[in-house]
Amino acid sequence: MRALVWHGKEDIRCDTVTDPEIEQPRDAIVKVTSCAICGSDLHLFHNFIPAMLPGDVMGHEMMGEVVEVGPEARGKLKKGDRVVVPFTIICGECDQCKRGNFSVCQRSNRKKDLADKVFGHATAGLFGYTHLTGGYPGGQAEYLRVPFADATHIKVPDGIPDEKVLFLGDIFPTGWQAAVQCDIQPTDTVAIWGCGPVGQMAIRSAVLLGAKQVIAIDHLPERLEMAQAGGAITINFDEESVVERLNELTGGEGPEKCIDAIGMEAHVSPSMPDTVYDRAKQMLGAESDRPHVLREMIYVCRPAGVISIPGVYGGLVDKIPMGQLMNKGLTIRTGQTHVNRWTDDLLRRIEEGQIDPSFVITHTVSLDEGPEMYKVFRDKQDSCIKVVLKP
Amino acid sequence: MAYYISNIARSKGDPKVLHSGPSSLGAADRLAKALGWFSIGLGIAELVAPERFTRALGMEGKEALVRAYGVRELGHGIVSLSPDKHVGLWSRVAGDGLDIATLMTAMRHDNPKRDNVGIALAAVLGVTLLDIVGAQAVTARHSRPRGRPRSYRDRTGFPQGVQAARGAARDFQVPPDMRAAPTLAAVSDRAPQERARPH
Ligand SMILES: [Zn+2]
Ligand SMILES: [Zn+2]
Numbered sequence: 001m002r003a004l005v006w007h008g009k010e011d012i013r014c015d016t017v018t019d020p021e022i023e024q025p026r027d028a029i030v031k032v033t034s035c036a037i038c039g040s041d042l043h044l045f046h047n048f049i050p051a052m053l054p055g056d057v058m059g060h061e062m063m064g065e066v067v068e069v070g071p072e073a074r075g076k077l078k079k080g081d082r083v084v085v086p087f088t089i090i091c092g093e094c095d096q097c098k099r100g101n102f103s104v105c106q107r108s109n110r111k112k113d114l115a116d117k118v119f120g121h122a123t124a125g126l127f128g129y130t131h132l133t134g135g136y137p138g139g140q141a142e143y144l145r146v147p148f149a150d151a152t153h154i155k156v157p158d159g160i161p162d163e164k165v166l167f168l169g170d171i172f173p174t175g176w177q178a179a180v181q182c183d184i185q186p187t188d189t190v191a192i193w194g195c196g197p198v199g200q201m202a203i204r205s206a207v208l209l210g211a212k213q214v215i216a217i218d219h220l221p222e223r224l225e226m227a228q229a230g231g232a233i234t235i236n237f238d239e240e241s242v243v244e245r246l247n248e249l250t251g252g253e254g255p256e257k258c259i260d261a262i263g264m265e266a267h268v269s270p271s272m273p274d275t276v277y278d279r280a281k282q283m284l285g286a287e288s289d290r291p292h293v294l295r296e297m298i299y300v301c302r303p304a305g306v307i308s309i310p311g312v313y314g315g316l317v318d319k320i321p322m323g324q325l326m327n328k329g330l331t332i333r334t335g336q337t338h339v340n341r342w343t344d345d346l347l348r349r350i351e352e353g354q355i356d357p358s359f360v361i362t363h364t365v366s367l368d369e370g371p372e373m374y375k376v377f378r379d380k381q382d383s384c385i386k387v388v389l390k391p
Numbered sequence: 392m393a394y395y396i397s398n399i400a401r402s403k404g405d406p407k408v409l410h411s412g413p414s415s416l417g418a419a420d421r422l423a424k425a426l427g428w429f430s431i432g433l434g435i436a437e438l439v440a441p442e443r444f445t446r447a448l449g450m451e452g453k454e455a456l457v458r459a460y461g462v463r464e465l466g467h468g469i470v471s472l473s474p475d476k477h478v479g480l481w482s483r484v485a486g487d488g489l490d491i492a493t494l495m496t497a498m499r500h501d502n503p504k505r506d507n508v509g510i511a512l513a514a515v516l517g518v519t520l521l522d523i524v525g526a527q528a529v530t531a532r533h534s535r536p537r538g539r540p541r542s543y544r545d546r547t548g549f550p551q552g553v554q555a556a557r558g559a560a561r562d563f564q565v566p567p568d569m570r571a572a573p574t575l576a577a578v579s580d581r582a583p584q585e586r587a588r589p590h
Contacts, residue, residue, distance in 0.1 A: 005408055007394065010420060010474065014412040023404035045415075046474050055394030055401070055408050100566070110402075137405050145404055183571035186558070204548045210558030222540035229546045231553040257571075268475075283469050306571045331571055345563070354559050359548035362541070371415035378474075379533045383541035 002391065003141030004370045006056045009047040012371045017057065020137060020145035025072035028149030030085060034162040035062035035139045037370070037387040038170060039196045040312045042378050043264060044130065048288065049314040051114075051130040060087035060127040061170045062139030063162060069149070076150035083153040084169045085139060085146055086339035089125035092151030103336035108148055109134045123336065140370060142391040154343045157351075163358035163388065164350055167201070171386075172346055172357045174337040175201025175261070178310035181333035182257035184209045191215045191246055191255035191300070192232070193293045195223035197386045198310055199261035200230060200360050207231040208354065211257070215249060217242055219267065222383040226360070238269075243300045254302040263311025264289035274319065281318065288315030295321060303328040310337070360386040367391045419528035423476040426483060426525055429518075430468030437461030448511060449504030450497050460490070477533060480526035487519040 005015040020029060038061050043049050063084040069077050077083070089108040090097050096104045108125035109115050115122035115132050125147065128138020136147065146152050156165045175198050182190060190206040192199050195218035206214045207230065216227035219238040228234050235245045246255055268275040268290070278290035297307050298321050307330055325332075349355055362385045365373055373387045398407040416424075437444060438461035441454040450457075467486055471479030494515065497508045549556040 001406070002412070003406060005394070005411075007411070007414070009472075011414050011416045013414045016409045016412065017406035018409060020406050021404035023402060027404070053397040053400075055397040057406055099568075141406065180563075180565055181569045181571075183565050183569060186561075200548070204556070205560075207549075207553070207556050208558070208560035209563060210561045220540070222543055225540075226543035226546045229544055229553075230548050231556065279475070283473055333569070341566075349560065353550045354556065355548055356550050357548065359546040362543075368413070371413055374415045375417075375533070379535065381535055383543075385543075 001142035002367055003057045003137075004059060004367065004374075004389075006044060006052050006058055007054045010045055010375075012045060012058060012374050014368050014370055017141070020141075020143055022068060022070045022145065024147060025070045026148050026150055027070040028066055028073050028077055028146045028153075029068040030062070030064040030083060030139075030144045030146055031067045032062050032064040032139055032142055032144055032391045034064070034166050035059050035141075035389050035391065036166060036171075037061075037140070037373060037377055037389070039198060040129075040263070041374070043312060043314060045374055045378060046265070048264060048282075049130055049132075049312075051132045051135075053131065053135070056128070056130075056135065057137035057139075057141055058128045059138030059140030060129055061166065062127075062144060063156070063166050063169060064144070066149075067143075073150040077153065081153075082156050082158060084156055084165055084343075085127070085144065085153060086168075086173075086343070087127055087129070087170045088152075088336060088339050089127065089134065089136065089147050090151050090340060091148050097151070100338055100341045102338040102340050108152075110147075111135055126336070140367070140389060140391075142367070151340075154340065154347070156347065160351070161358070163361060164356055165347065166388065167197075167357040167360070168343050168346060168350075169339065170337065171197045171201050171360070173339045173342040174198050174310050175203075176205045176342050176346060177335075177337050178202045178259045178261065178308045179205035179209050179211075180342075181308045182206070182259065182306050184211045184257060186210050187212055188257050189213045189215065189250050189255040190257040190259065191217065191297075192227075192259045192261055193217045193297065194261035194311065195220070195227040195234075196261060197360050199223075199259075200226060200385070201357065202259050202261050202310065203227055203230045203232045204355055204357075206257075206259075208349075213249065215246065215255065220380055223385060226385065230359075237267075238271075242296060246300050250302070254300050254305070256302050256305045258297040258301045258305065258307045260293045260297060260307070260309045260311045262293045263309075264291075264313045266290040266292035278318070287318045289313050289317045291317040291320060295319065298325050298328075298330065301328065301330055304330070306331045306333065308332075309334040361388050363387045365389060417532055419525065419532045420476070422521070422525040423471055423480055423529050426522060427468045427471030427476070427479060430464045430471060430479075430483065434461045434464030434466075434468055437464060447504060447507050448494070448497050449502040449508065456493070460486075460493075463489075477526060477530045480522055480529055483522045484519065484526055487515060487522055490515050491519070 125134030441457035
């Protein structure tokens, strides 16, 4: 089959690879009908999260049709089922899974020893996301093996187009959880840093959950325009001071809830000197992430407020204002998304027409064009916000 | 190719690369990569054995300067190999200027190694040309073209409109483990129902 394969820094190729095969009795094989490139794939593209190996298949946002089912997954899945595959692989039986903390499933990471060493305790297996999270081949491919498939799937009905449900596997629940962990009150201002795909979903989620105002921060005009379309007030950080503007919009008090939909690769600009400092340290290997957004959020957030971090961080950050964080009594909520905890509810909201996540798609191409689209998406060319691939 | 080695370690049912297709790396990126590694190599040489350079060029006594250039060259290399490679290549062009100026000072008539300096100058000029071509190509490949971006004004994501969407999911119950610090209402007398919220 064909698949997008990681070969090194900024080197992703559309290769011919062997087809995946059922390995464990709970596995299933899915024929991928749609998949997408995620912002967090760019961290791998840049090799900022170590533990990728040449030959690893990329992709963790995918859906398709079940074509083969292992003997122990048969009760829950059958050939022909239409499924969205969550990016977190879950056993559904361990203590964490039972609590709904799916992204830290204790059994799905098959490289547990490595992950235990690096993270202290292993987190769930993820598709196409380094050997720290199991080294599972991803779904930017024609076929995908789904481990623990009896639990790791979201069934979707026929008759609803791929584009409307594809993002149930990652960015929609990710934006949703980011907003949910803010525990949004009708009096709250929610500020969201980053208007990429997850930021856009977080904006919609905060609007749906009834925030008083939602403020979105970016500097790309097309992304700000999309944010505005979704009901956000926008701040262009190239043109105005984020802190000043946020205070202005909140009567000088600061937003109660802040969402970081940027993560480890904050935009670098001489007008934000800390980003240049981080970039230099990152190049020398002295810091893995650029936490500009985190610093800004801690600074501007209203005391006793909440900081929610769906943006991916990889390792070590520097110059975090712990004094502000502690004295202001801020709550920080983080985590990879517990996808399956939200998807039944979100699928219903899509079916009822409350939201249609396909609004974020700006490019639909074939798998062969995938490598080039990584570049276009990374360089934000052609007003690219979300790329869907059709294997 | 590297993937042959990692193929061996892959589990039985995992896809293994049979043959490679088109890459996201363009010609400009490959040139940047080559020039980046060239910088690293040259930088290490200048740092480790500066006397080789000074002797060949008749610039004895300038070892510290060559070492400093070595550090500079490593900087060019690291940036050229990073995602910000256009910065790296343009910094190389600037560095080439510095190298040329330094070599010109050694083109004195009384320098017995004048011929070597001439060869070095020609080499640096050639590399400069390559750096300029590479820097331009990389900049062109990765910059956002000017002009109006596409309009996403109608991309609300809400089939029933933004107004209808505001608060449409207030029916959603935030799970207990994701509730935040209590709001003002939770400890005020005016909102006992808030205080009574189940935990
Ligand atoms: Zn993702
Ligand atoms: Zn589990």
